[in-house]
Amino acid sequence: MNDNTTAQGSGTDDGGRDERHKARMVRKKEVVDAKIAAAQDERGVIVITTGNGKGKSSSGFGMVVRALGHGMRTGVVQFIKGAQPTGEEMFLRRFPDVCDFHVMGEGYTWETQDRARDVAKAEAAWEVARGMLRDPSIGLVLFDELNIALKLHYLDVERVVEDLRARPPMQHVVITGRGAPPALVEAADTVTDMVPIKHAFQQGIKAQRGVEM
Amino acid sequence: MNDNTTAQGSGTDDGGRDERHKARMVRKKEVVDAKIAAAQDERGVIVITTGNGKGKSSSGFGMVVRALGHGMRTGVVQFIKGAQPTGEEMFLRRFPDVCDFHVMGEGYTWETQDRARDVAKAEAAWEVARGMLRDPSIGLVLFDELNIALKLHYLDVERVVEDLRARPPMQHVVITGRGAPPALVEAADTVTDMVPIKHAFQQGIKAQRGVEM
Helix, strand or coil: CCCHHHCCCCCCCCCCHHHHHHHHHHHHHHHHHHHHHHCCECCCCEEEEECCCCCHHHHHHHHHHHHHHCCCEEEEEECCCCCCCCHHHHHHCCCCCCEEEEECCCCCHHHHCCHHHHHHHHHHHHHHHHHHCCCCCEEEEEEECHHHHHHCCCCCHHHHHHHHHCCCCCCEEEEECCCCCHHHHHHCCEEEEEEEEECHHHHCECCCCCCCC | CCCHHHCCCCCCCCCCHHHHHHHHHHHHHHHHHHHHHHCCECCCCEEEEECCCCCHHHHHHHHHHHHHHCCCEEEEEECCCCCCCCHHHHHHCCCCCCEEEEECCCCCHHHHCCHHHHHHHHHHHHHHHHHHCCCCCEEEEEEECHHHHHHCCCCCHHHHHHHHHCCCCCCEEEEECCCCCHHHHHHCCEEEEEEEEECHHHHCECCCCCCCC
16 A cells, blocks of 8 residues: 555656556547447347356356346256256255246256257257246346257257347347357357366366365 | 157167267266366365456356355455446345455546556455455455456566465465466466457447346
8 A cells, every 4th residue: 555645746756657557548438438339229138158168157147146136037047057956056046036047957968868858858948948038027047058958959049049039128148058059149249258278177176066167 | 849759769760860979978978077086186276267258257256156055155356346336246245144245446447547546446455355365264255357456567466376375275266357467377277268259339239237248
């Protein structure tokens, strides 16, 4: 902490570093403000988190919490995970009035090794998801690991995109999982590719309660 | 949904697609199981989400929720954001016994345009963060936008890494923000680079209550 600010006004003796910083920040603010002014279309967005890095599902659950903080009702459908209840599930199930939580998968497909059953589970999960996509009282829905169900052709992407397009105009949709198909990326507003730089797993650290990564 | 499974046993008339799928999944399970068996080191991890894409902070808040679901106590320090309370803040402040939430920044630096004040704020925020890093009753801490404070040299990265290394051995740390410095990446266990593929902002959509993206 710096108490020198009481002496001699602003007292910059660092060769104008503060002034250069200020000028740069003024320019940055102008650019950001202009972009905000230009963006005027208010409607629900489709957000996709994909890629091989960690943080895809976490990011989706963070968006659910953000929406809950704004007083919205939310819905969650987990398409693949679910043999063990996750921390997110255990926490969010405490708020059934504002978070409608469904776990439809039965472990990863390499645990079940039964394609017909996986397809049936995905179809049933999409029926629940479609119900949410017809309910304008739900402000944000999270379809966790839907990308994997699409990548493995458990569900038809054209049908999924059609149902997404028919949703209430102000409803936000968050879709997670590796391998988001091009038709879904095309339909989305915001897409982030999560790229792994380093993974605890590679360094001999056990998956642990509380982080599961 | 497919009801053919009742006729003639497994009844694969798709040229062995199910069988090939099963063989692939068996191999995948072997690889995953071997990795899990090899990873035996149980300790707290440092997770970093960085890059220009969306989802860094959301991912951190998702991990807070996951930890809460596992009955852990958590701590949050927001280093830069905070002029407007976010949805995450509004939601998590409802649980003060299990989530110690601090917003230390005062808007983005291009809003404040005062480097000396930003540095003082960052120092004060790090003091709060250090308190959490000395408290073994906190299972997971989130230092949101700490990377930006480091990138702008508001804080010294060597000192930050030293304090992180001295934390309780089972405590998890999640650090978010663009431009994670190399020394911090080196100290981390899991690092994800969030790469923007598409952004609603570019498409003229206003930042909105409930998604803020």
